[in-house]
Amino acid sequence: MKRFPAFDPPEYVDWKADPALVRRFRETIEHSPERAALVSRLSSDDKLGLYAGLLRARLHDIQLQRWVRTGVISKAWLGTGEEATTVGPVHALERGKDIVAPMIRNAAACCELGMPLADMLRAYLGSDDAPSRGRDLHVGSFSHGVLQPISHVGDMVPVICGIALTFKMKGERRVALTWVGDGATKTAAAHEGTNFAAVQRVPAIFVIQNNQVALGTRLDQHHLAGNFKDWPASYGMWRAAFDGNNVLDAWAATRLATERCREGEGPAMLIAETFRMGGHATHDEREARETFSVELFNTWGKRDPIGLYEEYLKEEGRTAQQLEAVEAEVTAAVEQAAEQAVASRETMPAGESARFGVYARNGR
Numbered sequence: 001m002k003r004f005p006a007f008d009p010p011e012y013v014d015w016k017a018d019p020a021l022v023r024r025f026r027e028t029i030e031h032s033p034e035r036a037a038l039v040s041r042l043s044s045d046d047k048l049g050l051y052a053g054l055l056r057a058r059l060h061d062i063q064l065q066r067w068v069r070t071g072v073i074s075k076a077w078l079g080t081g082e083e084a085t086t087v088g089p090v091h092a093l094e095r096g097k098d099i100v101a102p103m104i105r106n107a108a109a110c111c112e113l114g115m116p117l118a119d120m121l122r123a124y125l126g127s128d129d130a131p132s133r134g135r136d137l138h139v140g141s142f143s144h145g146v147l148q149p150i151s152h153v154g155d156m157v158p159v160i161c162g163i164a165l166t167f168k169m170k171g172e173r174r175v176a177l178t179w180v181g182d183g184a185t186k187t188a189a190a191h192e193g194t195n196f197a198a199v200q201r202v203p204a205i206f207v208i209q210n211n212q213v214a215l216g217t218r219l220d221q222h223h224l225a226g227n228f229k230d231w232p233a234s235y236g237m238w239r240a241a242f243d244g245n246n247v248l249d250a251w252a253a254t255r256l257a258t259e260r261c262r263e264g265e266g267p268a269m270l271i272a273e274t275f276r277m278g279g280h281a282t283h284d285e286r287e288a289r290e291t292f293s294v295e296l297f298n299t300w301g302k303r304d305p306i307g308l309y310e311e312y313l314k315e316e317g318r319t320a321q322q323l324e325a326v327e328a329e330v331t332a333a334v335e336q337a338a339e340q341a342v343a344s345r346e347t348m349p350a351g352e353s354a355r356f357g358v359y360a361r362n363g364r
């Protein structure tokens, strides 16, 4: 993909594929016969759809960075380097049926489930036609099956657990999924919700998104409890791990978990290892660079989820022109969405409207 020296992490700017890592990308999937079988049934369009999803996530974030740099907004929360951990799982779900609760790092869940990109961008601008009508930049769309994140990390776990419980009680073959950051695993809400899901055997999937950091606190400063892979067993929950920078592995692991959930076999915890290739948000990029070593950024920088997947697709026979055509389409869509969203600033919400829509009418 086109790289953006002004916005990309420096490790991505002159990104070159490391053959050993490309090989490992493929081996990761082939290592598991179950996952390999699922991936072998993906059509060429499905695979390009995952590619488009990764690009949409990255270009959405680059658009936000452009707005920060030009003073349109003051800051933005990005998912750079972690796109596969969001896009893979979402594509494994059934649109219009399953429910997800993204955290701020998983905004791409919205567009991948069909929410217009312009609405996602409007949320940042706080315009009157933004999803929450200017109240909150956390973005979701219930009609697309995406809950708006609660700012308090960990709190989506009991919410998703409750939704999954209704699926179970109604006998619906639907799945509810949320992501839980390494930091969020330390909250009481995440623990209570996870345990409840386990004992009630609800069709919920919890993706532990270990990006090695919580705001400015490194994993080793907040986590002494060993490998996250050991956690699901302590809840008695089925588990699997996936490579958080490998969109096919993420997709296949989640698809297996959804099959279990739909069969009534209870919840799943998926452990994803990845890395935040920047700050918590755009305001603390420098602090992030001081939090981790140059070597660590270099190591993860070589594992750009988009670069590696492009190499895989080329090995599969997709031509550079085919990939460029997908990229051109996604680029045009993001640019158009940004123009539409900026035009919405003509209609900012009236101050007094902050009082409205707080309580449901008639107590409902």
Ligand SMILES: Cc1ncc(C[n+]2csc(CCOP(=O)(O)OP(=O)(O)O)c2C)c(N)n1
Pocket (backbone or CB within 6 Å): 105, 151, 152, 153, 154, 180, 181, 182, 183, 184, 185, 187, 211, 213, 214, 215, 276, 280
């Ligand atoms: C309960 C709670 N405590 C603190 C915060 C402030 N806060 C926002 S994001 C964040 C870091 C969360 O880290 P993690 O769960 O690892 O997610 P990441 O940002 O790395 O994706 C913190 C501490 C919050 N939103 N909610």
Ligand SMILES: [Mg+2]
Pocket (backbone or CB within 6 Å): 181, 182, 183, 209, 210, 211, 212, 213, 214, 215
């Ligand atoms: Mg984290």
